[in-house]
Amino acid sequence: MTPAATVGSLATGTVNLAAESRGFLSPTGVEVVFLLVGLVTFGAAVVTVTTRQLVHAALWLVVALGGLAVEYLLLTAEFIAWVQVLIYVGSVVVLLLFGLMLTRAPIGRSPDADSGNRWVALAVAVAAAATLVWVVVDAFRTTWIDLEGAPAGSTDVTGASLFQHWVLPFEALSVLLLAALVGAIVLSRKAKAGTAAGGATATGPSASGPSASGTTDAGRDTEGTR
Amino acid sequence: MNDVLDVALRLLVVFVVFLTFPLIVGQTEHKVMAHMQGRLGPMYAGGFHGWAQLIADGVKFAQKEDVVPAGADRRVFQLAPAVALLPYLLVLLAVPIGPGEGAVGQVLDAGVFFVLAVMGVGVLGSLMAGWASANKFSLLGGLRTAAQLLAYELPMLLTAASVAMAAGTVSLVGILDAFEWWWLPWQITGALVFFVAGLAELQRPPFDMPVADSEIIFGAYTEYTGLRFALFLLAEYAGIIVLCGLTTVLFLGGWHGPWGADGLGWVWTLLKTAILAFVVIWLRVTYPRLREDQLQKLSWTLLVPLALAQIALTGIVKVVFL
Numbered sequence: 001m002t003p004a005a006t007v008g009s010l011a012t013g014t015v016n017l018a019a020e021s022r023g024f025l026s027p028t029g030v031e032v033v034f035l036l037v038g039l040v041t042f043g044a045a046v047v048t049v050t051t052r053q054l055v056h057a058a059l060w061l062v063v064a065l066g067g068l069a070v071e072y073l074l075l076t077a078e079f080i081a082w083v084q085v086l087i088y089v090g091s092v093v094v095l096l097l098f099g100l101m102l103t104r105a106p107i108g109r110s111p112d113a114d115s116g117n118r119w120v121a122l123a124v125a126v127a128a129a130a131t132l133v134w135v136v137v138d139a140f141r142t143t144w145i146d147l148e149g150a151p152a153g154s155t156d157v158t159g160a161s162l163f164q165h166w167v168l169p170f171e172a173l174s175v176l177l178l179a180a181l182v183g184a185i186v187l188s189r190k191a192k193a194g195t196a197a198g199g200a201t202a203t204g205p206s207a208s209g210p211s212a213s214g215t216t217d218a219g220r221d222t223e224g225t226r
Numbered sequence: 227m228n229d230v231l232d233v234a235l236r237l238l239v240v241f242v243v244f245l246t247f248p249l250i251v252g253q254t255e256h257k258v259m260a261h262m263q264g265r266l267g268p269m270y271a272g273g274f275h276g277w278a279q280l281i282a283d284g285v286k287f288a289q290k291e292d293v294v295p296a297g298a299d300r301r302v303f304q305l306a307p308a309v310a311l312l313p314y315l316l317v318l319l320a321v322p323i324g325p326g327e328g329a330v331g332q333v334l335d336a337g338v339f340f341v342l343a344v345m346g347v348g349v350l351g352s353l354m355a356g357w358a359s360a361n362k363f364s365l366l367g368g369l370r371t372a373a374q375l376l377a378y379e380l381p382m383l384l385t386a387a388s389v390a391m392a393a394g395t396v397s398l399v400g401i402l403d404a405f406e407w408w409w410l411p412w413q414i415t416g417a418l419v420f421f422v423a424g425l426a427e428l429q430r431p432p433f434d435m436p437v438a439d440s441e442i443i444f445g446a447y448t449e450y451t452g453l454r455f456a457l458f459l460l461a462e463y464a465g466i467i468v469l470c471g472l473t474t475v476l477f478l479g480g481w482h483g484p485w486g487a488d489g490l491g492w493v494w495t496l497l498k499t500a501i502l503a504f505v506v507i508w509l510r511v512t513y514p515r516l517r518e519d520q521l522q523k524l525s526w527t528l529l530v531p532l533a534l535a536q537i538a539l540t541g542i543v544k545v546v547f548l
Contacts, residue, residue: 053299055302055358056299059302059354078334078335078336079335079339079396082336082339083339085343085344085346085347086339086342086343086346086383089343089346089347089350090342090343090379091379093350094346094349094350094353094372094375097350097353097357097368098353098369098372098373098376100357101357101365101372102369107297107298107299107357107358107360154335154336155335155396155397
């Protein structure tokens with residue numbers, strides 16, 4: 001949702017069709033920084049999926065998501081950047097770490113942290129990346145976004161474009177989230193009824209220790225929906 | 227050149243505030259707790275009422291050996307205190323203490339989101355510490371920290387959103403510019419929810435389950451010694467400053483006061499922040515620790531509905547009366 005909103009706000013904002021007058025061989029400072037941060041983000045993302053230390057993977061994910069927030073900032077999309085930090089770094093990664101702490105994740109390498117699906121995963125990732133890159137390249141081609149002047153990604157502009165041009169996708173997404181929420185509640189109720197002993201660990205006054213790897217999912221679900 | 231000097235000066239002021247205010251709160255806590263419990267507290271260091279006790283504590287921390295447990299994840303373990311402390315320094319940059327753009331470290335377009343986002347990052351430090359220590363008690367502390375954050379982040383966000391709705395802006399400076407005195411009764415529910423949720427996010431008593439010393443020693447910080455431990459303590463006190471400052475700015479009108487708002491606005495901000503900090507200390511001495519299930523219940527069954535009700539009220543008043 002957020003990248004689409006950025007793209008939308010930028011497309012409707014101050015956009016110049018002046019790529020011809022700008023060379024790709026004389027980059028400005030912002031462009032250089034954008035590229036470098038992008039490389040760091042990419043590197044962190046690659047380490048996230050290749051490292052065998054589970055918690056390190058989660059922490060590298062913080063670097064990747066933070067790098068993405070910096071990229072949004074460099075594109076003057078300040079609101080999107082802070083929401084990125086708030087939702088992904090502040091909540092999603094905390095949820096991930098919470099889940100990992102309930103597993104047997106050891107300090108150091110996990111011997112079994114190796115999936116047989118790695119080539120399928122790589123193919124899916126490459127296909128997804130190719131699709132996204134193609135969409136963005138095809139949508140913008142030689143459009144030049146002028147970062148000078150009034151920021152095209154300020155809260156004001158983002159809000160206006162989100163609730164004027166993109167309000168239908170926004171509402172559809174919120175219905176999707178609501179469905180996911182209801183689904184999570186239903187699943188956790190069912191799990192509790194099925195395995196009363198296993199699902200109850202997270203509700204007791206003493207949180208389950210590192211050995212309770214079997215209850216990870218039930219614990220996470222009840223935690224998220226309570 | 228003037229711009230560079232201006233930026234440098236602002237950064238310096240924020241940094242000095244960051245270094246001194248938490249210490250002042252710490253010393254106040256020593257004294258207030260002592261008097262509330264009918265004792266004197268530290269009285270010797272420095273002569274007058276033991277004012278230099280914190281400096282002595284700092285020297286003590288600096289002298290201690292910096293131990294990293296053999297089984298720990300060294301780098302994550304060593305990085306954790308910095309991750310816990312630095313976000314609060316960044317938040318202070320965005321908190322306005324007086325009217326106009328001269329009295330804030332950096333004017334941000336989406337200030338409310340910035341401060342809440344960055345405050346949430348600080349908790350990662352505790353999680354890293356809890357996991358990397360290779361200690362059961364640390365892990366339990368980390369788990370409780372995460373559970374607590376997940377529960378209390380939501381009411382905080384919702385109440386902050388309510389204020390942003392009332393002001394029609396998400397900029398902290400803009401919210402203060404739009405503030406009227408009758409916002410106080412209008413947003414009082416939100417203010418209470420925000421303050422309580424903030425206390426829980428800082429793991430201050432009565433929400434100090436993650437560091438409950440009688441159960442899990444000192445939670446995620448059990449294995450820390452010396453300066454790194456001191457950094458975690460400093461993060462807690464810096465967190466008090468940030469929380470009280472934010473509550474002041476969002477709900478209590480910041481630099482607005484009954485009189486003298488033009489020249490002495492910053493005095494009002496500091497006064498309100500100080501009173502709130504006193505309340506934080508007061509609560510620590512007064513209330514027993516909440517149990518883990520009580521913690522979760524308080525958030526999900528009381529604070530979240532109250533925050534939603536506040537948003538509804540804000541929306542109705544905004545649409546019908548303004």
